Amino acid sequence: EAGVTQFPSHSVIEKGQTVTLRCDPISGHDNLYWYRRVMGKEIKFLLHFVKESKQDESGMPNNRFLAERTGGTYSTLKVQPAELEDSGVYFCATEHPGSYGYTFGSGTRLTVV
Amino acid sequence: RKEVEQDPGPFNVPEGATVAFNCTYSNSASQSFFWYRQDCRKEPKLLMSVYSSGNEDGRFTAQLNRASQYISLLIRDSKLSDSATYLCVVARAAGNKLTFGGGTRVLVKP
Numbered sequence: 001e002a003g004v005t006q007f008p009s010h011s012v013i014e015k016g017q018t019v020t021l022r023c024d025p026i027s028g029h030d031n032l033y034w035y036r037r038v039m040g041k042e043i044k045f046l047l048h049f050v051k052e053s054k055q056d057e058s059g060m061p062n063n064r065f066l067a068e069r070t071g072g073t074y075s076t077l078k079v080q081p082a083e084l085e086d087s088g089v090y091f092c093a094t095e096h097p098g099s100y101g102y103t104f105g106s107g108t109r110l111t112v113v
Numbered sequence: 114r115k116e117v118e119q120d121p122g123p124f125n126v127p128e129g130a131t132v133a134f135n136c137t138y139s140n141s142a143s144q145s146f147f148w149y150r151q152d153c154r155k156e157p158k159l160l161m162s163v164y165s166s167g168n169e170d171g172r173f174t175a176q177l178n179r180a181s182q183y184i185s186l187l188i189r190d191s192k193l194s195d196s197a198t199y200l201c202v203v204a205r206a207a208g209n210k211l212t213f214g215g216g217t218r219v220l221v222k223p
Contacts, residue, residue: 031208042115043157043200043213056210091156095208102211104156 002026002104006092006105008055013112017043021108023092025074031055031095032075033102034067038088046090082112116140117214119201124219126191133187134217136201145209146177148186151216157159157200160186191221 005024013019025032034046046065047057051072060067064083069075079086092105119136126132138146148164161168163175163184174187184203188195201214 033210035211035213042117042215045210045212048210050208059210093211102159104158106156 004092004103004105006090006108007081008108009102009106010109011111013082013110015084015112016081018078019082019110021077021079021090021110023075023077023094025092025094026103029094029103030072033070033076033093034075034093035091035093035104037090037091038085043091046077052096079110084112086110087112114139115215116202116212119182119214119217121215122218122220124217126219126221128191128193128221128223130147130191131187131189132191132219133185134199134219135183135185136214136217137181137183138201138203138212139182140203140205140212141182142205143183143203143212145204146175146184147202147204147211148173148175148184149213150201151198151200157184157202157213160199170178188219191219193221193223195219196221 016018032049037043049054049069066078089107091107092103093100117138148160149157150160151157159163161170163177167176172189176185200216200219202211
């Protein structure tokens, strides 16, 4: 079974620019989550999709972050405009309904300079 | 106060020794508990779920104490490959967001 794929693996952008991160989930996994680890802090929840619907976006830091999940397949997380404090590793995780099989992607390391 | 607290370590462990560490959680509504392992610059990977009765997976034993709201992980016969950061993770239920502790770093040395 293919895993959760994220790209890019690394992104370095200047403050004020826009970046879009993408996550391709495991086929058939309806639950998709975005998490973020800022340096020196624990991994924190950003939002949760069930298919194409946002189930919980309580962790989104502010309105500079926009997540979408087209047709319940891949998801994108756009940061516009990026700020220095947005630097960190962004993980996507998916889960098959009714199980605890959370599978994480390898993450996107975002550096805002 | 963080929802999930862990001793950051590092725990320096001689190869072959036993190491144990705990985490505490503050949300009494938490229903699901996990230990994840994270290697340097890699994604978290599920090590094991933690059940009320305690459970074992090879050299790893996890315990849950709901009354005191803590979870433990014990690693027996430590291998060099056990060196990693161990993340304590809780959730309210299946399909709910995961809440992570900051991780406990374990270094197994020859």
